[in-house]
Amino acid sequence: MKTQEIRIEDYNYSLPDERIAKFPLPKRDESKLLLYRNGEISESIFKHITDYLPQNTLMVFNNTRVIQARLLFQKETGARIEIFCLEPIEPHDYALIFQETRRCSWTCLVGNLKKWKEGTLSKTIFIKDQPVVLTADKKKSHGDTHLIEFIWDNEAYTFADILDAAGVLPIPPYLHRETEKSDLQTYQTVYSKIKGSVAAPTAGLHFTPEVLADIDARGIGREEVTLHVGAGTFKPVKSDTIEGHEMHTEFISVRRSSIERIKSNLGNIIAVGTTSVRTLESLYYMGVILDNNPEATSEDLV
Numbered sequence: 562m563k564t565q566e567i568r569i570e571d572y573n574y575s576l577p578d579e580r581i582a583k584f585p586l587p588k589r590d591e592s593k594l595l596l597y598r599n600g601e602i603s604e605s606i607f608k609h610i611t612d613y614l615p616q617n618t619l620m621v622f623n624n625t626r627v628i629q630a631r632l633l634f635q636k637e638t639g640a641r642i643e644i645f646c647l648e649p650i651e652p653h654d655y656a657l658i659f660q661e662t663r664r665c666s667w668t669c670l671v672g673n674l675k676k677w678k679e680g681t682l683s684k685t686i687f688i689k690d691q692p693v694v695l696t697a698d699k700k701k702s703h704g705d706t707h708l709i710e711f712i713w714d715n716e717a718y719t720f721a722d723i724l725d726a727a728g729v730l731p732i733p734p735y736l737h738r739e740t741e742k743s744d745l746q747t748y749q750t751v752y753s754k755i756k757g758s759v760a761a762p763t764a765g766l767h768f769t770p771e772v773l774a775d776i777d778a779r780g781i782g783r784e785e786v787t788l789h790v791g792a793g794t795f796k797p798v799k800s801d802t803i804e805g806h807e808m809h810t811e812f813i814s815v816r817r818s819s820i821e822r823i824k825s826n827l828g829n830i831i832a833v834g835t836t837s838v839r840t841l842e843s844l845y846y847m848g849v850i851l852d853n854n855p856e857a858t859s860e861d862l863v
Contacts, residue, residue: 568801590771619781619830622833626756628728628758633729636682642677645670649666650668660720661720664710693713732748751768764836791809813843
């Protein structure tokens, strides 16, 4: 069977809502750890994970950081419009767009779109007790996404400041609850660094500084890559087969030195979560280019 023909229904399984933890444990590494060895299933505690990691292993972590990507506006009619920032367009770079001080454009999802036919949305937010007027204009649409231009009236503040002050952290919809203040800390990995994701790489949420220190003490290698998780991770699958499901693109960034280290550890790599796996799968083609052309630039790798 071709991959495109795989039927979605073959992956259906029962997951009662009461089996989904709505909040993490007070200590991340006290969560259960499932073990599968020689056909036998057992369990341990996550803080003991180093007891089960092979020596001479290189672990690959995704160091992305979740942004407060949901911006809520209210029209004069009372209608509430939610704008969900997905991907930077102008400037088309995560680092640059967070540094913008007057305006920027994003590809976004829009909630309650039928109530926003035209016109500019506006809201006043406060940053360090200073009022800032933020506006949003819908420029054009493509499928279920929309190009939104944001403008704010105080160049002392960056778009990163705007999101920190007015944005809401997008927690997974299957939690069936509103975002709370504690999520700003608990819905980030302890090694998150690079802003850009709209969802956390959840496999990494259980790691603590103590577990990472134990990994280092045992001589197990650690390497970081960046993949900014897109809203496609939340998108319901409505097609009968994989071929009919369209995913949003995702941004990856990997240092050349990381690629070289990964190449030298083939066969001994543990990817922490599916986002790290997706990044490593993409790196194969970059590695081929570097093998054929050691002087290749970052533009050659795109």
